[in-house]
Amino acid sequence: MSSVEQIFRCRECGFCCHGETTVSLDDDDIRRLVDFLKMPLAEINKRYLRQSGKVTQMKIVDGHCIFYDEGCTIHPGKPWRCRQWPLHPAILKDENNFRTIRESCPGISKIITYADFCRIMADLPEDDY
Numbered sequence: 001m002s003s004v005e006q007i008f009r010c011r012e013c014g015f016c017c018h019g020e021t022t023v024s025l026d027d028d029d030i031r032r033l034v035d036f037l038k039m040p041l042a043e044i045n046k047r048y049l050r051q052s053g054k055v056t057q058m059k060i061v062d063g064h065c066i067f068y069d070e071g072c073t074i075h076p077g078k079p080w081r082c083r084q085w086p087l088h089p090a091i092l093k094d095e096n097n098f099r100t101i102r103e104s105c106p107g108i109s110k111i112i113t114y115a116d117f118c119r120i121m122a123d124l125p126e127d128d129y
């Protein structure tokens, strides 16, 4: 049976939490954040989020997501795109996507072939990633 450890194990390097932007949050992400932080939405918006048109993202502080502090400080409440990363479905469509994502994430197996990666990832139960 396929398991996520065959293709990926997070090294907790924090690379995916750094940069000038973060993932965008959808309504479920916001609800999860409210539940996790136990704070009114208006307070969360003011402290942690930024709005660009219709896109809501987390604020960036010192070049990383505001929730990053040598690891994700909101792990159970983090956005689904953070939860999914780096096992993004785009990997299954294009080997170049796979190579680009693997270059930016040291947690992806360096020895696995693209074909094996796709086969294992397609076989994973959705809850696994």
Ligand code: SF4
Residues within 6 Å of the ligand: 009, 010, 011, 012, 013, 014, 015, 016, 017, 085, 086, 104, 105, 106, 107, 108
């Ligand atoms: S870049 Fe990959 S290995 Fe590093 S923290 Fe993010 S998911 Fe984990």
Ligand code: SF4
Residues within 6 Å of the ligand: 016, 017, 022, 023, 058, 065, 066, 067, 068, 069, 071, 072, 073, 074, 075, 078, 079, 082
């Ligand atoms: S929410 Fe957590 S996992 Fe997502 S970018 Fe911020 S620190 Fe990283």
